[in-house]
Amino acid sequence: MNTPLFLNNIRIVLSHTSHPGNIGSAARAMKTMGLADLRLINPQRFPDPQAHAMAAGASDILEAAQVSDTLEAALAGTVLAVGCTARRRDLSHRMLSAREAAPILMEQATQTPVALVFGTEMSGLTNAELDRCQMLVHIPADPEFSSLNLGAAVQVLAYELRCALPEQTMPVEAQTTLARHEDLELFYTELERTLLLTGYLNPAAPRRLMPRLRRLFARTMLEKEELNILMGMLKVMRQGYTKG
């Protein structure tokens, strides 16, 4: 249940963000995925009530955010900085998709701090900032409209990082008791008997009706209680044809 400790080794660095609402959205996006370390480089307005409004329940991340003047400071102590970019850059950086980059970041983060760096809303990362990143990451998008909102970009990357967790804990499906094989077979027998009795199934021309119904119910993986309901329905169906 607990957030793996090494998620704390992943820093989200936002450089020169214009809109405080986006800082709040980013904080919320981080928290949903178990990230906590937010670094801000010269935000235009921060702290700001709009940031808190958009953070919803993630104000703790805003309050713990470290603000600095330079990317240098925000990256201190990290072993890997990955810059997020929408545009193709005329650079010799290794360029990965979000899905490719996440396990690389995660693997490093099990040992030492790493950073994901986001530029401004309008123009992204500067060349000087890119020079401080070892890799670039992009989010696959429609080439005709590839500009994700900053908070949305943080959300997608944080989500990919979470999916890259060694043992991603999925909510377990509600425990249900599936019907046993023997009970299912009894159901199919009763079903056939009922369809014969009512005349819906013509033994001279069965039209693969029973195999089709078997397939239909096999796909649904009947639960024990559901099977009881269906057996009850078959019973009333027969009663209409026997009591008259």
Next chain:
Amino acid sequence: MNTPLFLNNIRIVLSHTSHPGNIGSAARAMKTMGLADLRLINPQRFPDPQAHAMAAGASDILEAAQVSDTLEAALAGTVLAVGCTARRRDLSHRMLSAREAAPILMEQATQTPVALVFGTEMSGLTNAELDRCQMLVHIPADPEFSSLNLGAAVQVLAYELRCALPEQTMPVEAQTTLARHEDLELFYTELERTLLLTGYLNPAAPRRLMPRLRRLFARTMLEKEELNILMGMLKVMRQGYTKG
């Protein structure tokens, strides 16, 4: 370069959204991933300048959005509706992660319309809405803070859909034709009518029988021909009670 046409077969349905800004964020999120068909069920405020502000360059999607009063209307013509939920539901719906659900939606979308349904910001989908979905999808998140912003949730799912785009955008061969939403609803109506007639369903004590049956058949993703078989069975079931 062009957006595959079948992305137009994927509807994003937002039910009873409280904040117009979230509708705008959702529109932008959709557009970045090449989705265009937005359906709104009784939005609290729409159209609204806040929606357009958050949509940024995606106002065209807001302007084309169809607004309706019911989920029924929003789902008309679809063969598959997948409900997005953060909480674990005490139901027998098939529950998939975003990554698992995306290729399933995409495969259907190569042929016919499908829908991703999002509930309100505060409480998600109602049980009545869930009853109209064949599957549930969740976004893996920190169990201690799993509440993604609505726009962010749309972004993650739209992103997963884009990642699920087939390399070669060739519609797969139609193996089976799934039953349409309207025909399924007609089946449920006939089923209820039949169970009332036979006395199996007691209107004074319905015991959630119909919702249970809905879920059972939702899981199986009924094909058109299978639905015809079931409709035929209901008919003979009623005949036993009317001709006598």
